[in-house]
Amino acid sequence: MLALGKLLELTLAGREPAEKTQLTVEGVRMRWLSEGALEVRPPEARDNGLDLLLSAGIHGNETAPIELLDRLLHDIARGDLKPRARILFLFGNPEAIRKGERFVEQDVNRLFNGRHEQSSGSEALRACELERLAASFFSKPDRQRLHYDLHTAIRGSKIEQFALYPWKEGRQHSRRELARLRAAGMEAVLLQNKPSIVFSSYTYDKLDAEAFTLELGKARPFGQNDGVNVSLLETRLKQIIEGNEPEAEQGLDGLQLFSVAREIIKHSDAFRLNLPADIENFSELEPGYVLAEDLANTRWVIEEQGARIIFPNPKVKNGLRAGILIVPSTGENLA
Numbered sequence: 001m002l003a004l005g006k007l008l009e010l011t012l013a014g015r016e017p018a019e020k021t022q023l024t025v026e027g028v029r030m031r032w033l034s035e036g037a038l039e040v041r042p043p044e045a046r047d048n049g050l051d052l053l054l055s056a057g058i059h060g061n062e063t064a065p066i067e068l069l070d071r072l073l074h075d076i077a078r079g080d081l082k083p084r085a086r087i088l089f090l091f092g093n094p095e096a097i098r099k100g101e102r103f104v105e106q107d108v109n110r111l112f113n114g115r116h117e118q119s120s121g122s123e124a125l126r127a128c129e130l131e132r133l134a135a136s137f138f139s140k141p142d143r144q145r146l147h148y149d150l151h152t153a154i155r156g157s158k159i160e161q162f163a164l165y166p167w168k169e170g171r172q173h174s175r176r177e178l179a180r181l182r183a184a185g186m187e188a189v190l191l192q193n194k195p196s197i198v199f200s201s202y203t204y205d206k207l208d209a210e211a212f213t214l215e216l217g218k219a220r221p222f223g224q225n226d227g228v229n230v231s232l233l234e235t236r237l238k239q240i241i242e243g244n245e246p247e248a249e250q251g252l253d254g255l256q257l258f259s260v261a262r263e264i265i266k267h268s269d270a271f272r273l274n275l276p277a278d279i280e281n282f283s284e285l286e287p288g289y290v291l292a293e294d295l296a297n298t299r300w301v302i303e304e305q306g307a308r309i310i311f312p313n314p315k316v317k318n319g320l321r322a323g324i325l326i327v328p329s330t331g332e333n334l335a
């Protein structure tokens with residue numbers, strides 16, 4: 001296999017490849033751009049006009065998505081997968097991946113849409129570099145732009161695989177993209193309704209890509225991901241890469257839609273989240289339940305019917321999201 005197909009090995013070893021560009025037997029050009037960053041370009045005559053950004057390891061301990069991208073890249077480097085799309089593979093936080101930690105000093109996925117400018121340290125620099133790599137990749141006019149940022153979650157979930165769809169003023173969420181996600185095994189989608197500082201929000205908002213965070217199961221160390229079944233997603237990604245994706249069904253086939261009711265922000269060290277440590281994502285909360293308390297007698301009380309909690313985490317830094325309260329959505333504003 002071509003050395004550049006071993007991007008993960010290079011990244012784990014913290015090494016630069018001797019040759020920065022290599023051609024596969026199929027004439028596919030692989031170009032190493034920076035640590036954990038590799039561009040794949042099909043021969044011009046085969047290019048179908050899609051620019052596909054696949055990122056994983058924005059959180060270093062979320063290894064199932066990293067292993068998935070590693071398999072795709074191996075297949076391309078061996079000539080077993082024949083891309084018609086241009087692809088940018090990104091391993092988001094190499095230092096944290098090497099340590100097997102979510103992050104080293106700060107969460108890279110809270111540093112996009114310019115937030116890195118208000119911060120310092122290696123993770124702020126990396127967020128800036130990831131923005132630059134994505135912006136340069138998505139700078140070609142008249143091409144389709146698609147970004148999947150792949151994650152696994154800290155805790156178990158009542159709905160195992162789901163997507164978060166960013167928001168931008170004046171832009172509608174796409175039914176066609178939702179159908180594509182359903183075909184890729186996603187059981188639910190959270191339709192965001194305000195701007196955010198995560199990677200997929202940056203590519204959606206600033207680079208006009210269709211962009212999603214995908215949650216694929218529970219985070220586990222390398223080699224221990226048998227419980228994370230990514231087979232439907234893997235099949236669909238191969239089809240997208242090879243440009244032979246079956247036309248998605250019109251219906252969303254049982255895909256559950258949610259919208260954000262409220263983001264729970266931790267304001268101080270006095271923040272308390274009144275949930276069991278092992279609570280699963282998408283657990284329902286009854287109206288009247290006191291979800292959280294913070295300084296100056298601030299209380300987060302459930303008011304919404306059908307409210308559920310995702311990503312509860314009282315350990316985040318002050319000022320950051322400590323959970324999202326969501327409610328079912330009918331998806332009436334889809335394009």
Ligand SMILES: O=C(O)CCC(=O)N[C@@H](CCC(=O)O)C(=O)O
Binds near residue numbers: 312313
């Ligand atoms: O399990 C958790 O609490 C977090 C899992 C995770 O990393 N999720 C992403 C979601 C990004 C988004 O809001 O689109 C994150 O929190 O960064």
Ligand SMILES: [Zn+2]
Binds near residue numbers: 062151
């Ligand atoms: Zn993550």
